[in-house]
Amino acid sequence: MWPIVARREFVERVRDRGFQVSTAITLLLLTGIVVISALFNRPTTFDLAVVGEASEPIARDVVAAAKALAIGVDVHELADAARARRAVDAGDADAAIVDAQRIVVRASPPAQLVGLIQAASLRDRSERALVSSGLSEQQVDRALLQAPLPIEALEPVDARRREAASVAFVGVLVLYGQLFAYGYWVASGVVEEKSSRVVEVLLATVRPSHLLRGKVFGIGLLGLAQLLLIGVVGFVTAQAVGTLQFPSEAIATLGLVLVWFVLGFFFYASLFAVAGSIVTRQEDLQTTMTPLTILIVASFFIGISATSSPDSTLAVLASLLPFSSPLVMPTRIALGDATWWEIVASIVISAGATAALIPLATKIYSRALLRSGRVRIRQVLRGREA
Amino acid sequence: MSDPVAGARALDLVGLDRRFGDVVALDGVTFSVEAGQMVGFVGPNGAGKTTAMRIALGVLRQDAGEVRWLGRPVDAETRRRFGYMPEERGLYPKMRVLDQLVYLARLHGLSRGDARAQAAAMVEELGVADRGHDRAESLSLGNQQRVQLAAALVHRPEVLVLDEPFSGLDPVGVDVLSAMLRGQADAGVPVVFSSHQLDLVERLCESVVMIDRGRVVASGRIDDLRAADPRRLVRVEVSGAGDRWLEHVTGVRITEPLPDGGIVELADGVLQSHVLDEARGVGSVRHFSVVQPSLSEIFRRLVTR
Numbered sequence: 001m002w003p004i005v006a007r008r009e010f011v012e013r014v015r016d017r018g019f020q021v022s023t024a025i026t027l028l029l030l031t032g033i034v035v036i037s038a039l040f041n042r043p044t045t046f047d048l049a050v051v052g053e054a055s056e057p058i059a060r061d062v063v064a065a066a067k068a069l070a071i072g073v074d075v076h077e078l079a080d081a082a083r084a085r086r087a088v089d090a091g092d093a094d095a096a097i098v099d100a101q102r103i104v105v106r107a108s109p110p111a112q113l114v115g116l117i118q119a120a121s122l123r124d125r126s127e128r129a130l131v132s133s134g135l136s137e138q139q140v141d142r143a144l145l146q147a148p149l150p151i152e153a154l155e156p157v158d159a160r161r162r163e164a165a166s167v168a169f170v171g172v173l174v175l176y177g178q179l180f181a182y183g184y185w186v187a188s189g190v191v192e193e194k195s196s197r198v199v200e201v202l203l204a205t206v207r208p209s210h211l212l213r214g215k216v217f218g219i220g221l222l223g224l225a226q227l228l229l230i231g232v233v234g235f236v237t238a239q240a241v242g243t244l245q246f247p248s249e250a251i252a253t254l255g256l257v258l259v260w261f262v263l264g265f266f267f268y269a270s271l272f273a274v275a276g277s278i279v280t281r282q283e284d285l286q287t288t289m290t291p292l293t294i295l296i297v298a299s300f301f302i303g304i305s306a307t308s309s310p311d312s313t314l315a316v317l318a319s320l321l322p323f324s325s326p327l328v329m330p331t332r333i334a335l336g337d338a339t340w341w342e343i344v345a346s347i348v349i350s351a352g353a354t355a356a357l358i359p360l361a362t363k364i365y366s367r368a369l370l371r372s373g374r375v376r377i378r379q380v381l382r383g384r385e386a
Numbered sequence: 387m388s389d390p391v392a393g394a395r396a397l398d399l400v401g402l403d404r405r406f407g408d409v410v411a412l413d414g415v416t417f418s419v420e421a422g423q424m425v426g427f428v429g430p431n432g433a434g435k436t437t438a439m440r441i442a443l444g445v446l447r448q449d450a451g452e453v454r455w456l457g458r459p460v461d462a463e464t465r466r467r468f469g470y471m472p473e474e475r476g477l478y479p480k481m482r483v484l485d486q487l488v489y490l491a492r493l494h495g496l497s498r499g500d501a502r503a504q505a506a507a508m509v510e511e512l513g514v515a516d517r518g519h520d521r522a523e524s525l526s527l528g529n530q531q532r533v534q535l536a537a538a539l540v541h542r543p544e545v546l547v548l549d550e551p552f553s554g555l556d557p558v559g560v561d562v563l564s565a566m567l568r569g570q571a572d573a574g575v576p577v578v579f580s581s582h583q584l585d586l587v588e589r590l591c592e593s594v595v596m597i598d599r600g601r602v603v604a605s606g607r608i609d610d611l612r613a614a615d616p617r618r619l620v621r622v623e624v625s626g627a628g629d630r631w632l633e634h635v636t637g638v639r640i641t642e643p644l645p646d647g648g649i650v651e652l653a654d655g656v657l658q659s660h661v662l663d664e665a666r667g668v669g670s671v672r673h674f675s676v677v678q679p680s681l682s683e684i685f686r687r688l689v690t691r
Contacts, residue, residue, distance in 0.1 A: 004492045012481060197476030201537060204443040204470040205493045207462065370445070 001206055005214020009189065010222050023226060030230060031237045038241035045072035046113045049084045049096035049104075058097055061120035062113075071112065100124065160246055161335060165307045167250045168331040171257045172303040174230055175327055179264050180296055182223035183272040184289070189215055190276030190365070191285055199369055208366035216269045220262070227261055249334070256330040263350040264326025268292065270354065270361035277368040278375040295323050303327035310337035320346050322353035395421035395456060397442070397545050397576045402451035404437055404600075411437040412448070413600040419545075419576040424567060426587030427580040428681075429597035430689055435580040436473055438597070439549050443470045455545060466495045469543025473550045473580075475534045479523035483509065483533050486522060487540045494541035501540075508536040512562075528559060535566065546570055548579040552586060564590055588681040598689045608681060615679045615687065620658055622665050623647035623673040635664045641683055649677060 013019050046066070050059045059075045066073045076093060078084045081104075084096035088104050095113050096104040103117055123144060130140045193199040193211075202211060231254040238244045275288040302324055306315040310332045318324040319332050325346045332338040338346075368375045397419045404412040412434045419425045429435050440446040442453050444465045453460050455468075478486055484505050491501035509515045512532040517525055522533060531554070538548065546567070552560055567590070571577045578595075581587050587594060588608060595605040604611055620638075623646040624631065632640055632648050637656035642649040650661065658676065665671045679687075 001493065004489070008489050012478075012485075016480075192478070193476075196479050197472070197474040198478050199476065200440075200445060200472040200474060201470065201476050201490065202493070203445045204468065204472075205466050205490075 002210040002214035006218035009218025034237045038243045046094045049093035051084045052099035054100035055097040058120045062116045168334040169307045176300040183268040186269045187272040187276035253334045260326040267354045270357045277365040280372045299324035299327040306331045310335045322350045398454040400452045403449045417595045417605045419578045421574045424571040424577045426591040426594040433597045434600040467544045469538040469546045471538040471548040477522040484518040491540045546577045584681045603688045618652045619677045621649045621677045624669045625672045
């Protein structure tokens, strides 16, 4: 019986114009953010125009030095100085080296590139000066080919970890949105059936437990499907604009997010169903949902903080508690800070808590369905079945 | 109304008890509704009608007693073949009419194809076929009532239980619903409905069940209930005499005042001619007849507060 209920929950919501529009907006926003951030974080690349054979060693040196700084330099060989000027003037080139004699730039020259060219040309001229003063090439090389000074960074930059944290951040944001939105849908769906009184028609043919199960599964499946859609669109967009250096890790994080959505959704959906079943009007729902709202928002903030400090005591603790683990554990795993036993414990605690919660939630839900007004949970539990 | 017989094509409520806290809602409620019968379920507000119907449908549980169909206790599977229209009407406001009916038919066990065909047939029959793709909330109240009835009938129920189905209907709606229910009963479906409109029950039903404070106080054919009523009633009207003159007549009790007279109950030993003589003394007698007690009068006698 409950699959029929689940199907209605899924189909009616997919067909809802509001749902379609909000999904479209979410995807547009996501695509926009990925594209814009890619534009801002694009690695610097310069176009360098080169005129004359004498300029070529300088250009080679510039490219080599730039590479060490993670700067790209595209070299374009041009036939004469006039063309080089035109190229710089039109913006096709950021600078031009003319016959190893002159650097041509626009009014506001790119300082990094000019610095690289100056250094390279200095080295080139020094080399030639030393050779012409009678030193052997070996001696010249020994004098000039000095290794650059080693850099001691106080905080080593780990590109992999930095990207994992960004992906996890987006993951936490989306998970929070999904858990909250779909949990709320469960609650308001329960209230809709109570306030429209259709529930009595339903109860004549469906058991309350089946009604609840169908609702939670139907809405949960939709939430999972939408999450997958958001994940895939986000991933494909990021790949298309070249944001991801470690795409396979992003996919793994997406997988983690999906798994913890399922774990978190069943937990929260049971609570949201209870919040919905004890009121009769949508206006009263805000009040009964408040404790849940606080729980989710607090977990969300812990989840966000875990993207920067996944090994803090708070993050470790929160990654084990059933209400916060869905928003914290995926981050800790993605950043490689969770031990395997913590992961297992988190899943077991979450699934166990949900398994314990469902019968209790079903009991309250079943007994509160035909009562109107604000139902007291304690009263419902003390009473007996309808 | 017969005693429950095993295998009889009847819905039997047998010794139903139900309390809500300290309040006794049902106290040994027993009656049966046979196939082809349309039974009116009447009683004052709070008598237990809705509770009894909800228990029959499994929406509520009884503390004791049993509901049987075809002589066997009903289970969830059997109840799926029942049709129910609760007093608090309810549809999904945002769901389209046809989808709604298909959904309910599916919940009652129909296959998808069958459910679609039945839903289409129902909206056709109830004259709301052109609104099938509209959301329920956009329908007029009258049309919502029709859809509600369609929801109770869409799965071709074997038993039909309706709580106050006529409340809020205009006279045309009453006629449409009456015809639908008559049709169901004639097709062999036991139909039981509660109502406050006793004249309507009297017109539509052969049998009634009267309930008061959780107990059945009378049940059976309306004719039999009338015959069992020991009272002798006379309706008398005197042109232009006003309604006060009957108060001065001895040996009668006014059960229902009318503009120029009323319906009176005769005390033991009082002859009808005594009333007629008194009336003649007042003026020109326009109406004088011996009347059968109406359902309302039987109800008032049995349900005294």
